[in-house]
Amino acid sequence: MFSWSFFDEPGCDELSRFEVTVGPVAHGGHCVARHEGRVVFVRHALPGERVVVSVTEDRQGSFWRADAVEVLEASPDRVVPPCPVAVPGGCGGCDWQHVSAERQRSLKADVVAEQLRRLAGIDREVVVEALPGDGLLHWRTRTRLAVDAHGKAGFRGHRSHAVVTIDGCPIAAQGTVDKVVDRDWAAGAELSVAVDSTGETFVAEGRRPVSGGSTAHERAAGRDWTVAPHGFWQVHPAAADTFAQVVREWAAPAAGEVAWDLYAGVGLFASILAAQVGAEGTVVAVESDRRAAEQGADNLADLPQVRVFAGRVEAVLDRAQLPDPRVVVLDPPRKGAGSRIVKSIARRRPDRVVYVACDPAALARDLASFAERGYDLTDLRAFDAFPMTHHVECVALLNRR
Incomplete structure (x- = not known):
């Protein structure tokens, strides 16, 4: 018992x-x-x-x-949780440490299927795939911690501001949590810690850099990337390559066509689209974070067919004179794109939409909005990009009727 x-x-x-x-x-x-x-x-x-x-x-x-x-x-x-604080009253970061790996993925599949059915009226069998790598532990390359009143680092409790101090974290990659738990910090501080593909560790206390340089370096989709040390990049080391490959297979614009990459980050998916449309095509990449947009422009400087716009997606779609796309890729934040963005995309009548989603409820709501505007879900893949937690990443392919 x-x-x-x-x-x-x-x-x-x-x-x-x-x-x-x-x-x-x-x-x-x-x-x-x-x-x-x-x-x-x-x-x-x-x-x-x-x-x-x-x-x-x-x-x-x-x-x-x-x-x-x-x-x-x-x-x-x-199973017995590998972390001593992944228990009631403990850390709120992991939801499923007490569950076997196969069952974790089947639970996530059940959740995705239920959200699709309840919010989008879509009945579909879902399989959650494991990402390449070493399994459930030591995958998280970027994380945030809190500091208690005694200057010790830890994580928040579930739905709580209380700080649960830790000696380590079994899901964190080497070079992250292990670099901050053995020292004292300012009481009440917030810490950001990341390790990039070269093994360099970046630590910030609030907005103050503590260690590491000003730029992180990642490798994905056959290219090198410069990113902000604590900006957006996939936290699982196999995620960026995996999602890029799915986008490559499903987006598939022809040479000379137009593709959009919305919520483009530092340009990962735009690089895939640019290779497909070629020098005679056009890729429109839109990113609201100005620094990420600037880094995207630098990362893709060798691809003149990519036009990078810094601004909120809805503002750019409303105001910029953009060419109509044959395919749209979007990777919105956890809240989803929303009906306004869906409407703006559908009005341009692309043949295909590839939607990368980190929240199944937001995805399902947006799929319902797309369905109202003539787009049907034709394929779906789900990935266990956040083992031990309830989070799951999905990539959906929609085609215009």
């Missing part, structure tokens, strides 16, 4: 502990149970388990959030 010691949140007493049978997985790193007619969102559990939960948040009749603090009947997919 698995069990843990757990200190309840303020306001939760022994009356807030009860037994439940755990139901299906839900988006957000928890499973759904019911108790006395109320929904309970349970962390640290698995579907089918019988557990004792402790309520951590009471929404006054709407639902409870709770942690499984004792497992009475365990799933065969349950």
Whole structure:
């Protein structure tokens, strides 16, 4: 039997502990149970388990959030978490350390399928693929930490400002967390730490650089990239190459055509599109972060067919005189593109849209918006780019009817 010691949140007493049978997985790193007619969102559990939960948040009749603090009947997919603080009352960063690797991916597949069905009316079997590499541990190349009142680094608790101090992190790549946990920091500071493909470590305390240079170096899609040390780049070392390959296969504009790369970052997907459209074609790359856009222009300086626009995507699409695209690639932030962007894309009538998404709910909402405007989901791949967490990356292909 698995069990843990757990200190309840303020306001939760022994009356807030009860037994439940755990139901299906839900988006957000928890499973759904019911108790006395109320929904309970349970962390640290698995579907089918019988557990004792402790309520951590009471929404006054709407639902409870709770942690499984004792497992009475365990799933065969349950394992011992490799991290001592990946338990109730501990670090909030990992959701599925208590779950086998295969089951983690099947849970994420269930979530993606449920979001597509509920929010987009799409019934589709989903398989979450593992990325190349060493598995569940030591993959995270960029992370942020908080500092407690005693100057010690750690991570926030789940839905909490409390700092859980750590000695290390099993999902963090060497050269990241191990570089900051053995020293004292300013109380209350926020830390950013990253390691690039050359092995150089970059640490910042708030906005103040502590170690590392001003530019990180990455390698993907057959090219070298310069990026901001703490700017956007895929945190899993195999992710950028994997997603670039899917974009290459699905976007496939012909020589001389026009392609758009929206939310272009430092130009990864634009480089793929530029090779496909050739010198006679055009790639429009739009990125709201000015420094990333400038680095994108520098990274792609050898590809004059790429036009980089620095600005919010909606503003550029509304105001710039852009050529109509044959294909659009977009990689929006977690909240998704939204109906305004979808409408702007559909109005230009591209043949195909390749959508890279880090949130299945946002993806499903945008797929529903695309469907209203004549675009159907024709293919989907999902990747376990964030092992041990509930996050999953999807790449969707849409074609115009």
